[in-house]
Amino acid sequence: MRHCDDSVLLRQRFFTDVHVDSWSEASAACEALSDEDASVWLLCLHQTMANKYSKRHTKQVALENETEQASLALTVEVSITVTGNHFIRFSVRLFEGSITPKCLCMFLSVHQKHQRQGQVEVISGSAWQGFRRKVCLLVPYMWPRGSVGLQALVILCVGLLGLERVINVFVPIYSRNIVNQLSAMESWRTLAITVCVYVLLKFFQGGGVGTSGFVSNLRSFLWTYVQQYTSRVVQVRLFTHLHDLSLRWHLGRRTGDVLRSIDRGTSSVNNLLSYIVFSIVPTIADIIIAIIYFVTYFSAWFGLIVFICMFLYLTITIIITEWRTKYRREMNTQDNIAKSKAVDSLLNFETVKYYNSEGFEVRRFEDAILKYQACEWKTNASLALLNQTQNLIIGFGLLAGSLLCAYYVTVDKFQVGDYVLFGTYIIQLYTPLNWFGTYYRMIQSAFVDMESMFELLTEEKEVSASLKFCFLFFVYRKEILSEVSFTVMPGQTVALVGPSGSGKSTIIRLLFRFYDVQGGCILIDGQDISKVKQNSLRSYVGVVPQDTVLFNDNIRENIRYGRISASDQEVEEAAVAADIHHKILSFPDGYDTEVGERGLKLSGGEKQRVAIARTILKSPRIILLDEATSALDSQTERNIQASLAKVCANHTTLVVAHRLSTIIKADQILVLHDGRIAEQGRxxxxxxxxxxxxxxxxxxxxxxxxxxxxxxxxxxxxxxxxxxxxxxxxxxxxxxxxxxxxx
Known part of the structure; x- marks a missing residue:
């Protein structure tokens, strides 16, 4: 075994919770370990991404580096401690100063079933994948709803865009007229009028560039208000959405990744509409108009030359841009990683100082920067290749058209002004074509930059259901509830305690509408439950009762009763989450095991886990635990608490309980006495x-x-x-x- 002194000890620790069911070897061994067992395992990490698991009594092992370039020894220490019947925790340390810390990230990807929360998923493939979905997300921001003034600005900007197309046609025509009038020795008055009109058109056009003319500048100025509206709406919605996400998501996020995704995404949305509407669409319109004009007033050969050149130019631009998208995406990923490492290191400034790891942090950040710069070089090199290819196509097209036009002039089919018109029009057309390649790349990059932001926007809110009980009054032979009022906020767990007959279970039954309230109301997300269909209400609410009654059927069908349409795989996943999967597999018939009448063949704890699996499969917004563990002994109750915690995590939960262990982690506790709330609060x-x-x-x-x-x-x-x-x-x-x- 190789030993290293403290100066090269990489003290950085990485933690992750891993679902052991994804590993058959680890799962079998974990079953034998109790919650208190501090046994240490070894996880041998290979740089080939292959993972091998073995139980050892030692804490460290020297592994040979499997790369072809070197055979350095790598010492890996991995502690695996059981944190429950279903999850295990890894902590990893590497001992070798000369080995780059990139292999530390390897074990973070060993579990595929549960993606880490809060990290932006890297999407491979074309940036145009999911184009329709992306556009649908953008459409609400493109048209300024509720603002007549901004809508009028949008219409005016589109009108100015059409005016620019007309001007682009007349500028070459007046250029031809000037040359022909000079050749024909027209009068000074006629020539002066033609020149003035030509200069006025050039003033409106902006020299053919399309971005510096009067019309274009006016349109850009007016469009600024629309861009600001779009940017504001996107940022406010994203900011609101991030605040609506669960605490679990925020605990698992990487601040650097999220901030970079927001910055790039909002700026991309801000510019994408102007790229498409005011750059790509006008360029394509100019090409179509040019082809029609040359076929009509010159000959079909000129139209064919323009068509072939434009087609090749656009096709090559799209193909090469699609090809180089992967380099752009990889560059963004490395940029995120570099910024995330910098932010993470600065946030953990004290920890870095405690362990004297400044040098390690600097080397790690420098390594991330080098990887980013390598990707940046590939991006720039592919851009240079694209530009050279475009120049070749433009040059060959201009050469072919100019030679043909010069030939027609020599045989007196065209005038000299026609040659000038062709050259002026083609150069004028190629100028926005150069910008077409640029704007297409910008659009491509914008879609890439927006992917991360869209992932944030589509991140589901795990909790959104709120409960409000307003002055409940209920009588059944005697007064059961009187003026009971309380609120359960989204994601909260509220416990109801009190002696028998105080009205705890009655509240549960009223919420499930087994009875209707005789006074007051119950609101879910602000909606009175007495005004909704019972079927809709009960699909919203899940219950784990005190006494679970099972059908005289097999275990699989009893779990599937939570959602009849569920597949076998979904049933087994629910059983895994309820921590009964391994127990079911230990039965001779597995999931096909018959449970007997009312489930008498199963123990009380096993029946409760089946009920929990049913609730998980139903995936309700609100969870009701009606004395779910009161019929169980203390040991069985402790074993089932972890399963109940998984059910209630990120759900609005109402708990009726007699035992303190069931309610000790509740966000709010209500003590009921004689149908009233006697005490409440943490x-x-x-x-x-x-x-x-x-x-x-x-x-x-x-x-x-x-x-x-x-x-x-x-x-x-x-x-x-x-x-x-x-x-x-x-x-x-x-x-x-x-x-x-x-x-």
């Missing part, structure tokens, strides 16, 4: 602890939180409110010795 957890202990020991206790008489613990500390007549003075209670229970 601070009520400590009150619940006292209630749990004392009520469990002394069932006679009346939980009245507003009274000032208390049961005392061994330190004479008040721990729960009792009525004076029921205060158990004969015995002191020590908190923490009894399993908490609110039943």
């Amino acid at each position: 601070s009520v957890v400590c009150v619940c602890v006292c209630v749990c202990v004392c009520v469990c020991v002394c069932p006679r206790a009346s939980v009245t939180l507003r009274e000032k008489n208390y049961c005392k613990d061994s330190n004479d500390t008040p721990c729960v409110a009792f009525s004076p007549s029921e205060r158990p003075e004969h015995k002191r209670y020590k908190r923490g010795n009894v399993t908490p229970s609110l039943s």
Whole structure:
């Protein structure tokens, strides 16, 4: 084994959660490990991206570098600790100062099933892939809705664009007229008028460049307001969307990647419309007009020459630009990586100082810059190749047309002015064609730059359902609920606790519309549930009940009951998420195992996991846990808590529970008593602890939180409110010795 001193120890650690089901070898060994087991495994990382897994007692292993250039020893230390029945965590350290740290990134890609949240996916292929989808995303920003003034500006800009096309036709014509009038020795007055009209047209046109004339400048000035509108709307929507994304996404994002994607994406959207409408479309229109004009007023040969040259020019431009897109995309990726490394290093400034890793950070950043510059060189080289190819096509077309026109002049078919017209028109046409290649590349680059931003915009909001209970009143033989009001924000978990008969389960049944409220209302996302169809409401809500009843069928069909249309693969994925997949596979018949009437062949914990799998498969917006673990023993409850946490993650959740372990992580706790909310808030957890202990020991206790008489613990500390007549003075209670229970 190779040992390295502290100066070359790469202390940078990388962490990732990996789904063990994607590895059959790792999965089998993980089953035997408990949550508390701190066993260390080894993951042998090869630079060929092949992964091998083996259980070792040592923590380090020396691996030979498999590259052809060198045979340096690479020491990899990998700790794999079990964080649950379903996930394991890797930490990796490399020992070798001379090996570039790029191999550290390798193990981040070993799991393919679960992509890391918050990182922009790199898309391969043509930038025009998904063109329709991208345009559909852009269309709402192209037309300024709600602003009549901006809409009038858009129409005016399009009108100025058409005027430019007309001017481009008349400029060569008046150039021909001047030459013919000079050759014919026309009068000074006639010649002066022709020259003045020609100069006026050139003033409007802008010298044939199309970007510096009066009409073009006026259009650009007016279009600025539309561009600002588009840019503002895109940025505000993106900013709002990022704030709407879940905390899990923000915890997994790379700030540098996201910022670069936003910057490039918004600027691309800002310019894309002007590229297409005011550059590409006018150039194509000019080509069509030129072909028609030459065929009509010259001969079909001139139209054919213009058509062939334009066709070759456009085709070669598109082909080479598509080919070089991969270099542009790779350059953007390396740019993101370089900026992300810089931001990450600066954000972890103190950690870098703690471990004396300034040199490593500098080398890592320099390596990222070198990779970016290599991609940048390829991009620039391919651009030079494209420009030279375009120049060749333009030169050959101009040569062929000029020779033919000169021949017609010598045989008296054309006048000298016609030769000037042809040369002027072709040069005028080739000038925007040069810009066509540039603008096409800009559009291509804009689509590439927008891909990352579109990925951000299409990132689904994991949570969007809110619950609001407004002054609920319900009577069934007696008053059950009276003026109960509370709100569950999107993504929150709210727990309902209290003695039996306090109205906890009634709230669940009212939400599911087993009964209708007799006073007040229940709102989901601001919509009264009494005004929606029950089928629609119940597709929105998922329940994990206390007593799960299974059909006398196999396990697969019982899980599929959560969503009848689900495939076998989706059923198994739900079972994996509910942490019952391995247990099912251990049965002789696997998923085809019959569960018996009411599921009696399965244990209570197994039935609850099936219920959890059903809920996961249903994928509801709101989760209701109606005393989901109250019928289970403590050990089974602890084992199932992780599965419940996965179900409730990033969902709006309402929990009815008797056990403190079920509600301790709730965002808000409501204590119900006699159909009213007695206490609420996160601070009520400590009150619940006292209630749990004392009520469990002394069932006679009346939980009245507003009274000032208390049961005392061994330190004479008040721990729960009792009525004076029921205060158990004969015995002191020590908190923490009894399993908490609110039943």
